[in-house]
Amino acid sequence: MSRTDFQLGKPVSAARIVVAMSGGVDSSVAALLAAQSGAEVVGVTLQLYDHGEAVKRSGACCAGQDIYDAAQVCEKLGIAHYVLDYESRFREGVIERFADDYARGRTPVPCSLCNQGVKFTDLHGFARELGADALVTGHYVRRVLNGGKPELHKGRDPARDQSYFLYGTTAEQLDLLRFPIGELPKAEVRALAAEAGLPVAAKPDSQDICFVPDGDYAGLVKRLRPETEAPGEIVDLEGRVLGRHPGVVHFTVGQRRGLEIGGHAEPLYVVRIEPEERRLVVGPKPALAVAEAAVTDWNWLGEDQREVAVKVRSLSRPVPATLEDGRIRFHQPEYGVAPGQAAVVYDGDRLLGGGWIERTVSATASAPLRAVA
Template structure:
């Protein structure tokens, strides 16, 4: 966030989303030190019965809310907990499960940002008279000629712009990402200087409601059902073995297949209609083209002609040069210069021009 935006005097009130971790703690401190009237809050998103596991170590645990409250007391700002369990269940958990059931691999953090942090919490901020919301994401926002741009973080190892690609102009105008100019080590140093209880806290889970990392077990508990077994087949349709249910597999997966083979085989396709998992050699996983749905362009100036850009097809993917062509019905086509491995439906393809995040959408098999 540029200093010109941070020093806006029109309404210096900011609502801080606090997970109980070091990042949001330092974000709150930075904004408070800038002279903003701040209030910290934790979004309560789910209870134990939703995921069937102890919440210890997740952003909704008692320990994390205690830590967030302690940091707010240290800074000298008020703190509240707001309950969004129903919204989270409807807009994040249910689509997450449906996505796996439909042979996709979702990114729930993107939906949480879109529907919870920058919708429900943003509306709460407006209701309470706060002009801005603040999060501990590593990304930057800049205003240029009346438009707001989302940029990568200065620290490439912590950049989280990928999960923020569908922010709107209004949301960007009322959001601060104070950590975008810092490295993780610098953030921890600030937390130590401030003597925050979160200064040496470990990183949070990638998927907060799957604390043990076993998403398939979480889905079975949530649905209270077992998923029908089916056939592993090769690209010619030959049966190779029996799979344990479509939800257990993702494109590009090799481990955990549990079938004998004379070579390494990988998941190439999930055939939900016929309940088959199609396996292939690694070389067969590479493709140059993909289609995205729910296409979003941050500035609103959607390109009418094909344009050059770079694109990432998953969070840890290194962006690659490509050409974007906007289609009808909220879709777009991305053609890479070189084939990319394991393009996966349900993941987001995010578009960049250097440090600028242009937009993106959800990869589809349609």
């Protein structure tokens, strides 16, 4: 008996469910729950790298070993499994954008880009072509019906909530999407996998960005955008030269490590990056405080609201803010806000929408910090 109500609007025996399978335990248990429902289930895995490169990777997502693991799970469950070659789409829409953002001094969020592109937009289209009644993923979020209208809510386990990365989900996609593990803690997900004898029950979670499994972001960007390795000046807020750096690719806003400029009364942090001048501007921690952020490319799932809570990093807590004309005004100065990040808006547990931060306004100055182009 399935532990999940997939809310298909028809008998499950007459339904078809497509499951996005990355090869990890989360999507595998999502497929298990779908198979237990009695519906016809089809597993789909995206191949995002060429085969020769993918087989070398482990601990990532949609890599060679992961494709094999997804196939093994599907065989165990007795469901069909397809592999879609999305390598070129992923390179253009995620990897190249990631490198461009770093080259422009921005702080990219590639997981959000991936979900907005190949993982939801393209998979949604594929599921529709197959005549699916639901597209299931292993994300820790919840789809909640309110008066018959679906809403996107945080995962029940706050330590696993992935809603920040899914702010770009559209209303049309949410009609088809289902998230069967969103109500569960990770320990229960692993227990279900072990109980069913799935070969990935003890498989470690993926770490870092999937296409940089060794965590060497700078190495990837240097290969794709070699100009980012050019050395340059480190200056203070008044423009005084304090030292030199080995290349802007090694730094993001808020970073302290690697500056190697001693002799100051208080620690200094990267306040902004000026890539065209190959310059890092540094200052004390109060200089990182942000009062406002201008946000573009909004995706909105909820009703218009002015008083909301906002997250600017996946692991941060939502903080009170006011929305007006595409701008976010934080009620208290917020740290760790940088162009390129996603600003995600909530009303309690409900995700209302979000967009990309284009520029910020310092809480310690009336003029906006320079926006990276």
